[in-house]
Structures are given as C-alpha cells and as structure tokens.
Amino acid sequence: MEALLVPSLAKVERIIQETPDVRTYRLKFKDDSLMEKFSWHPGQFVEFSLLGSGECTFCISSSVTRKGYFDCSIKKAGIVTADIHTDLEEGDDVGIRGPYGNWFPTDDIKGKNLLFVGGGIGLAPLRSLIQYAIDNRSDYKDFTILYGARTSADLCYKEEIEEWKKNTGIRVVLTIDKPEDTWKENVGVVPKILEEVVKPEIANTKVITCGPPIMIKYTLQSLDRLGFSPEHVITTLEMKMQCGLGKCGRCNIGSTYICKDGPVFTYAQLKALPDEF
Amino acid sequence: MSFSTFVTDTAGLQKMFEAIISKHETYAPVEKFGKFDYKKVSSLKECNPDSPIDATMSVKPLFFPRASKIIKYEASSAGTSIHETDEDPIAGKRVILGVKHCDARGLQVLEAVNKWDYIDSDFLKRRANTVIFSTRCDKADTQCFCTSLDYDVENLDAMDVAIINGPDGRIYLCARTEKGENFLTQNPAPGSRNPEPIAQEEMKKQYETFAASFRLKMDYKDVNEKMSKRFDSPAFEEASRNCVSCNTCAFICPTCHCFKISDEKIRDTGLRYKSYDSCNNAYFTLEAGGHNPRPAKYRRWRQRSMHKFVYYKERFGVNLCVGCGHCAISCPVNISIFEVVNHVANAPVES
Secondary structure (H helix, E strand, O other), X not given: OOHHHXXXXXXXXXXXXXXXXXXXXXXXXXXXXXXXXXXXXOOOEEEEEEOOOEEEEEEXXXXXXXXXXXXXXXXXXXXXXXXXXXXXXOOOEEEEEXXXXXXXXXXXXXXXXXXXXXXXXXXXXXXXXXXXXXXXXXXXXXXXXXXXXXOHHHOOOHHHHHHHHHOOOEEEEEEEOOOXXXXXXXXXXXXXXXXXXXXXXXXXEEEEEEOOHHHHHHHHHHHHHHOXXXXXXXXXXXXXXXXXXXXXXXXXXXOEEHHHHOOEEEHHHHHOOXXXX | OOOOEEEEOHHHHHHHHHHHHHHXXXXXXXXXXXXXXXXEEOOHHHOOOOOOOOOOOOOHHHOOOOEEEEEEXXXXXXXXEEEEOXXXXXXXXXXXXXXXXXXXXXXXXXXXXXXXXXXXXXXXXHHHOEEEEXXXXXXOXXXXXXXXXXXXXOOOOOOOEEEEEOOOOOEEEEEOOHHHHHHHHHOOXXXXXXXXXXXXXXXXXXXXXXXXXXXXXXXXXXXXXXXXXXXXXXXXXXXXXXXXXXXXXXXXXXXXXXXXXXXXXXXXXXXXXXXEOOOOOXXXXXXXXXXXXXXXXXXXXXXXXXXXXXXXXXXXXXXXXXXXXXXXXXXXXXXXXXXXXXXXXXXXOOO
C-alpha cells in the first residue's frame, strides 16, 4: 500500500511535434469524472509515467481555462523521455499523479504588466500562465512575451505564438541565437534582446521567466541592471523530483522542498537559498 | 497523564515475553550469520529481546519497508490496467520487542516528515498498530552518542513500554504512552503494579554511570549553530574524501528516509515499487538534461550532514540523527557522522 504514489490512467489524445526534440502530449483522464474534477493552477506539475519505463516530473503546459484536457510538453533528454518519444502514441495510456507544487501568483500579479521571458522548453510552464492570463484578459495589463531558442526550428508552440500576436496588448518578441536565411526577427541571446530590444517598462511590471540554467543566470543579471527588484521577478525551478509530495528528499535545497514550497519562487526567495540548483 | 510502572525480575520478564509472543504477532531482533535484524518470532528461543543488540540493523524497515509495491500494471490490446496492491505484510496489530532507545527515537523523528502536508498514512498506521518495548541499554557501544542529542534519553516517550534496570537489581516496566499503558493492563506482567516509586536519587546515579560509559560526546546545539555557518567550508571535502558512496550508512540509518520509485517490467506486466535511496548517490539529483546540482562527493556529504544537523531541525524542530552509531559501525571506510560534523563545526568559517 503506497496510496500517495498510485497514479490514475490518462489517454494520449493528441501528440504535437513542437520541435525536433519536443512534443506536446494532450492528455485526458480515462475516468470522465476525474477529468471533470481535475483542476490546477498555472505553474503546477504532475508526475507523468510511461508504465514500464518510469515516472517523471513535468509541468502542465496548458491552462485550466481550456477545458477537457491538459498538456505536458516533453523534451527528449533522458531515458524515460526518450522512451516516451519512441513508444508513446496517440490513444495510448499513461499514469498521472498530481497536480503538485505551488503556482504562479495569479492574484498578486492582477492589474500588472506581465513580462514573460522564456528560453527553449522553458516556455512550457509560462504557456500555462499565458493562456490563463489571455482567458482572464481583463485582470491583467499589457503582456510582453520574449521567447528565444537556439534555432528557429527549436521554437515551441509556433502556431499558438502567431495567435498570441493577434491579441491587442500582447507584444511578442522572438529571437534565435544565430542568423538564418529566412529569419526576419531578432538574432541574439535572450538577455541581450531583453536589454537592447524589449527595453521593458519597470513600473507596475512583474517578470515571469523560465529557461535553461545559463539563460536564467544571465537574464537575472540583465533584469537587475534594468532595475527590476528581485521581489518582482518570478521563476520556476526544475529540480530532479520523484515523489512530488515532500517525502522522498530528492529536491531538497536547504530546508526547502522544491516540490512543495516551489517550484515557483521569486528571485528574492532564490537568493536566500543555498547555492545548490 | 501519568502512566503505570510494573516491577519484575529477569525470570518474570522472560515469562512476560513468552506470553506476548504466544498471544500477539511479535517481532524481535533475530540473529542470522552474526547480523541482527527484526523478524517475526514464534518463540523466545529464536530471539534475545532482553539485551542490547549489536547495532547492525534498525527497526525502521518495519515501518518504512526496504521495498514496497505501489502498483501492478498490465498492458494488453484492450488497453492498460492498473492494480493497486493492497498487500501490506506489516499492517496489523503487532508488538516489537528489544528496540533500542535510539531506534525508537528514530521513528519519532520520522513521524514529522511523514505527517506534514501530504500524510503518509501507511507509515502512521504501522506505528499506531505497533506496541514497542525498548531494550535495556546499560552501557554505550563504541560509536554511540545518543546522550548528546536533543532528546531526553532517560524519559523517552518514543517507545510504548520502557524496560529499565532498577538500582535495586529489579526490572521496571514503565508505560510511556497510553497504548503502552493499555497493553500492560491487558497483558499484565508478573510482579506488582505501581510499586514504590523508584528512588530518584538512585536512578539519577544509575543514569550518570550509563552516560559516563559514552566515549563520544558533543554539544549538539553548538554543532547545529556552527554547521549552519559553514556551508562553504572545505572541511566537508576533507571529512568525506574516503567515502566510497556505497550508501550503507543511509540504508541502515534509523532516520534516513530518501526513496526512489522504480518500474520493473516483464513483458506486458510490470511492477512499480518504492525502495531506499540516498542523497549520497551521485545520480540522486542528476537531471535528465545532464545538469547535476551536487556533482561532487563533498557536496553530497554536505547535504547529508547538513540535512541531519541543520535543515531537518529548521524544518521540523528535531535533529535527523539519533546518535545510534549504526552508520559508523557499518561503514567500510570507517567514516563516522560524529567525526564529520565535529570536524566541520570546528573548522574555520570561510569569509
């Protein structure tokens, strides 16, 4: 009996190939009443299992305001994610536990300008909040979405980004690391574009950022230089987790459980943690 | 509430143990190839619950099993099905004899992590269903330092019944919890109930003799405080250099509780189970993308010792070490957590 660790079955409704190594899996619990009851906040995660291969932690990359399904966007990186990419097909079943963890402070950021800064697969947790904020548009002021990837092929959610651009009050700035023949948008790493192109308004703005560790490191420095206070910069950590419940000890940093106290933290909170992420 | 005390002698104690074993599902330390581990017993001949045992195994696996099934699953053309396994070999009412004080304290310490936020009802149910009798510890083993830590070794309420050697040569059975009280009332020990109070002065002297037998002593408050200021100390590297990362220390520790979840698949059926893991494992924090926040051994030792002496205390108010010495005794390269934390605590502070 390990009641806390028993997953529920969900069916893969659709698989969207986002980039050469990222796929979005659209999921629906097999038990309709469970799907009906399933509710989450932007930034929360699930324990996703390919039975026989293993269980992994993924954020839910869609918003609860889009009913009847939830998305996990999965990059092929390790053993289980490679199995997921190879073996999992539409119509197959996976195990799901959750939702777990804290979430982006959807209430605290009401009435603010939102600056999203994402890199690569790091747009996945931000997408949940972007969809949520679009679906509650009147609660928030202007959005700026700065999103970068190594190449144009590595940008996730390409069609959806085009939809975002059509919204009034949403500015989308895209960038890739090196020039490409048909690329008409920005070239350069995210922190550079943030300072040189986006030049964000600081007053009444909350920054929500997620991306690879190196991008986060330099983005935080840029935000510092631009004058953002660490309390207004929010990020989400992607530590190795296993139980998701504050028991297995894997994601501890100091006395903090990233799976329970996080994964969402302000930059000010991160600064107070031992340097172990 | 005040609890009863019974008084008996060695023969009376043996008789009571026999009666318990015949009436209840009973576990006790059983020797096998020179190693003691807690096993179900059917006769007193199989075990020796009346003397402090060699510190080889803790009682933890009877509450937090070394491996427990989470689900069985089957894949077929009709789809996948998940079966919860309701088998729990240690779910019923039971008695455990011969538990050392430190080991019982370990369970008390573990309760904190198992009942905050998400409640691990399996762990709590196992504890609630168990009556724990302590053993008669009368002197320290070479690696023991329980008397140095943040709990009252003398009046520990982590066991349900404490068995204490009286200064008068008699044996006192002291109920320490309501469960212990009820158990002793329903399973009366031979001898008299509520005897003359044990002479406090005499008991104190006896405890002092016990405490004096300890080779290892530390000022844990001082260690807690000093360690919290030495996160960046090179002393962690010095103290852990010999470690071979075998994780034996964690697996036999009464308080280590890190675990992993694994899938074992044979053709179309599989099993998912929970089993022990340790923060000393190099892959423990390794992320799929290749990033590892604790890539070096000293960082993992820092996590292990800081978790025991700083972090758990910050979070739950108690040290995650009970001073049992199991880890030091079983370590193949002779590292002792006592020496590690003292070495770090007394190292210069990095500016």
